[in-house]
Amino acid sequence: MAEILYKIALFLILLSTGGFIVYIIKQQKKVFKLSYMILFVGFIFHTLFLAHQYYTLGAAPVINLKSTLSFFSWCIIGVYLIFQLRFGLMVLGSFVAPLAAILMIISTAIPGMEFAVKPMLKSAWLTVHVGTIFIGDGIFAITFMAAIMYLIQERHIKKKTRGSFYSRLPSLETLDSINHYSLMYGFPFLTLGMVSGAIYAQYALGSYWRWDPKEVWSLITWLSYAVLLHERLAVGWRGRRAALLSIVCFFILIFTFIGGSLWLSDYHSFDSLGDLSG
Amino acid sequence: MTVKIVNIGMNHESAPVELRECMASTQEGVALALACMRESEWIREGLFLSTCNRVEAIYTTDNPEEAKKAVISMLSRLGNIAEEHFISNIYIYEDAEALKHIFRVASSLDSMVVGEPQILGQIKEAYHQAAVTEKTSGVILNRLMHRAFHVAKRVKTETGISEAAVSISDAAVELAKKIFYGLKGRQVLLIGAGEMAELAARHLIGNGVNSLIVANRSFDKAIQVADLFNGKAVFFEEIESYILEVDIVITSTASMDFVVTHDLVKNSLRKRRNRPLFFIDIAVPRDVDPSVNDLENVYLYDIDDLKEVVKENTEQRKEEALKAERIVQEEVIRFERWLKTLDVVPTIISLKDKIDSLRKAEMEKSISALGDLTPSQLKAIEALTASLADKIINDPILVLKSKADRRSKDVYLDVTRKLFSLDKDNNKRT
Numbered sequence: 001m002a003e004i005l006y007k008i009a010l011f012l013i014l015l016s017t018g019g020f021i022v023y024i025i026k027q028q029k030k031v032f033k034l035s036y037m038i039l040f041v042g043f044i045f046h047t048l049f050l051a052h053q054y055y056t057l058g059a060a061p062v063i064n065l066k067s068t069l070s071f072f073s074w075c076i077i078g079v080y081l082i083f084q085l086r087f088g089l090m091v092l093g094s095f096v097a098p099l100a101a102i103l104m105i106i107s108t109a110i111p112g113m114e115f116a117v118k119p120m121l122k123s124a125w126l127t128v129h130v131g132t133i134f135i136g137d138g139i140f141a142i143t144f145m146a147a148i149m150y151l152i153q154e155r156h157i158k159k160k161t162r163g164s165f166y167s168r169l170p171s172l173e174t175l176d177s178i179n180h181y182s183l184m185y186g187f188p189f190l191t192l193g194m195v196s197g198a199i200y201a202q203y204a205l206g207s208y209w210r211w212d213p214k215e216v217w218s219l220i221t222w223l224s225y226a227v228l229l230h231e232r233l234a235v236g237w238r239g240r241r242a243a244l245l246s247i248v249c250f251f252i253l254i255f256t257f258i259g260g261s262l263w264l265s266d267y268h269s270f271d272s273l274g275d276l277s278g
Numbered sequence: 279m280t281v282k283i284v285n286i287g288m289n290h291e292s293a294p295v296e297l298r299e300c301m302a303s304t305q306e307g308v309a310l311a312l313a314c315m316r317e318s319e320w321i322r323e324g325l326f327l328s329t330c331n332r333v334e335a336i337y338t339t340d341n342p343e344e345a346k347k348a349v350i351s352m353l354s355r356l357g358n359i360a361e362e363h364f365i366s367n368i369y370i371y372e373d374a375e376a377l378k379h380i381f382r383v384a385s386s387l388d389s390m391v392v393g394e395p396q397i398l399g400q401i402k403e404a405y406h407q408a409a410v411t412e413k414t415s416g417v418i419l420n421r422l423m424h425r426a427f428h429v430a431k432r433v434k435t436e437t438g439i440s441e442a443a444v445s446i447s448d449a450a451v452e453l454a455k456k457i458f459y460g461l462k463g464r465q466v467l468l469i470g471a472g473e474m475a476e477l478a479a480r481h482l483i484g485n486g487v488n489s490l491i492v493a494n495r496s497f498d499k500a501i502q503v504a505d506l507f508n509g510k511a512v513f514f515e516e517i518e519s520y521i522l523e524v525d526i527v528i529t530s531t532a533s534m535d536f537v538v539t540h541d542l543v544k545n546s547l548r549k550r551r552n553r554p555l556f557f558i559d560i561a562v563p564r565d566v567d568p569s570v571n572d573l574e575n576v577y578l579y580d581i582d583d584l585k586e587v588v589k590e591n592t593e594q595r596k597e598e599a600l601k602a603e604r605i606v607q608e609e610v611i612r613f614e615r616w617l618k619t620l621d622v623v624p625t626i627i628s629l630k631d632k633i634d635s636l637r638k639a640e641m642e643k644s645i646s647a648l649g650d651l652t653p654s655q656l657k658a659i660e661a662l663t664a665s666l667a668d669k670i671i672n673d674p675i676l677v678l679k680s681k682a683d684r685r686s687k688d689v690y691l692d693v694t695r696k697l698f699s700l701d702k703d704n705n706k707r708t
Binding site for chain 1: 456459460574586587
C-alpha cells in the first residue's frame, strides 16, 4: 500500500519536473498548467504516503535519511504550491521541481532499513520539531532558488549578454522580493523548530541543550539566517549581496542537515536514533 | 458559379495618412458601410473594418466585378472623396490572397508596428458589429473571422513576434521591465532634453511610469519639456538630490564630461536603501561614467548597448516573422479546403430533396391502394421508405464529400447531377 502510494507520487513528481523543464524551454502556458496539476496530484499521493507512514510507525516518518529526504521534498513542493498561488511566478516551478525531484530520487536510491521505533520518538514534540524545521527548510529552498535565478538574471543584465534565460526569467525586483518574503516566512518556522526541539529534549533527555554537533550547526544556520534577515530589514541589503548570502546560508543548512545526520552528530544522527534509550 | 471571397482595403503602406484620415470612420460610418453592402445585390456577406491606420472591406460575392464597383462607390461616399483620388491607393485581394491578407492583419503582421496588440480587438469589434448588430455576415465570413482570431492566437503564442523590442525606446522599456517589477508608479529623471530622450520618456510613460522630473542647463527648456509630460522641472544643480528619489534616469546632454559620476551614484546608494537604479545614457559623448554599472543594484545602458539590443531583436524578429507567415499559410490552406466542401453542399442538398420528394410521391400513390391502415402500420411504412431512401443516397453523398477538395470534384458533381437528373428537376419546378 505505502509502496504503491510512494511510487505513484515519485512518478508524478518526475513527470511534472519533466513538464516544468519543457515549459521553460517552450514557454507554453498549457504545459505549465499541466505540470502544476500533475505536481499537485503527486503531492496529494505523497501526503497520503506520509500519513500512512505516520499511522503505521506511530511517529513522524523522519527517522532515517531515506524518509527524511522524502519528507524534505514534500515540504519543498508544498511550499512551492502555496508560493505559486501567492506570487503566480510560473518559471519558479522549473527551478524548484527539479530540486524536489532530486531529493526524491536520492531518497528512493537509499536502501530502506526496517527497525523498531523507540518509544522516545513517538512524541508529538518530535512531529512539531521536525515539521516546523522542515517547513522552514522548504521555504528556504525557495529563497535559495530565487537567489540563483536572481544571480543569473543580474548577470545577463549587467554583462549585457541577455542569453536564453533573460527572456524567461522575471524582473530582478520580482526575484528579489521572492527572496525577501520567503526569508521572512521561513525564519519563524526555523525558530519555532529549534525552540520545540529544545523543549522536546528537555522532556526526553532531561536538558534543553546538549552541545550536540547538530545542535551547534543548527544554531550557526539560524544565526546566518538571522544575520541575513537583519541586513535586509535594518541595513537595507538587496539584490546581489542578499542573494549571495542566502545561497551561503542554504549551503550551511544543507551541511547541517546531511553532515549532522550522518557524521557529526551524537544523538541526532540516524544511526543512533534507533539505539538511544529514552 | 462558386462564391468568391474578396478584400478591398488600404493600409499605411498603400495610402498616405491624409487619405486614411478621410476613411477612418466612427461606428455609425461602419454601420452605414455595412448597410450599403447589405443592399447591394451582388454582395452576399459583408464586413467592414476601419481604424486610423487601415480600412478593410471583406465580402463574398458571385459577381466580383459588380461587387467591386459597389464597394468602391461605397468607400467614395463614406470618405466623401472622388473615386479617382483613391483608386490607386487601394488593394484588391481575392480568395487565397484575401484569406492570407485577413489572417495577416488579424495577427498584426500587416501593422505599422508589427505585433501591436490593438488590431485584434478592433477586428473583433468590427466582426461583432457585422455579425450581431447589422447581421451582414453569414456562414463563410463568420467562419473566416473565427479562423482569423485563431490564427492571431497561434501567431501570438507560437512565435515571439510581438515580444522583441525593435527601437531604442522599446529596448529601454524592455530592459526597465526586466529590472523593475512593473513600471507603474516609477519616477523618471530626464537630464538634458534631446529628441531621443523625449521619445524614450514618452515610451516609459506609455508603459505606466507616472512621474517625470526634467533637469536641464537651460531652465526654460526644462519647463518646456516638463509641461509636455505633466512633469516637474528642476535646476541642473539639483540632480544629486533627485537621484535619491527616482528609479530611472535618462541622460542626453551635450556635455563633454560625465554629468553623472561614479562617486555621485555611489554616495546615493545607501540613502536610496539600495533600490535599483537604471541609467539610460543616450548622449554622445556619454553622460554617465561607465564604471557606474559596476555598482550594486545600478544598471547602465548606453546608446551602443541599446543599439545592440535592437539589432539582436531585429534579427530574431525576422526569424519569428517567417514562422508566423508559415502559420498563416497553413491556415489559409485549411480554410480553402473547408470552402471547397461548400461547393458540394448544394448538390448534396438537391440530391436529398429529390429522393425525398420521390419517396413522398410514391407513398401517396401507394397509400390509397393499401386501403385502411392503422397509425402504427402507417408509421412503419413511413420509416421503411425513409430509411431505404437514405441508404440509397448515403454512398453517393460520402463519395461527394470525400472529393470535396480534389480536382476531380467537378467531374463527380457533374456526373451526380446527370445520373439523378437534378438540374432537369430544378428546371421543371421553376
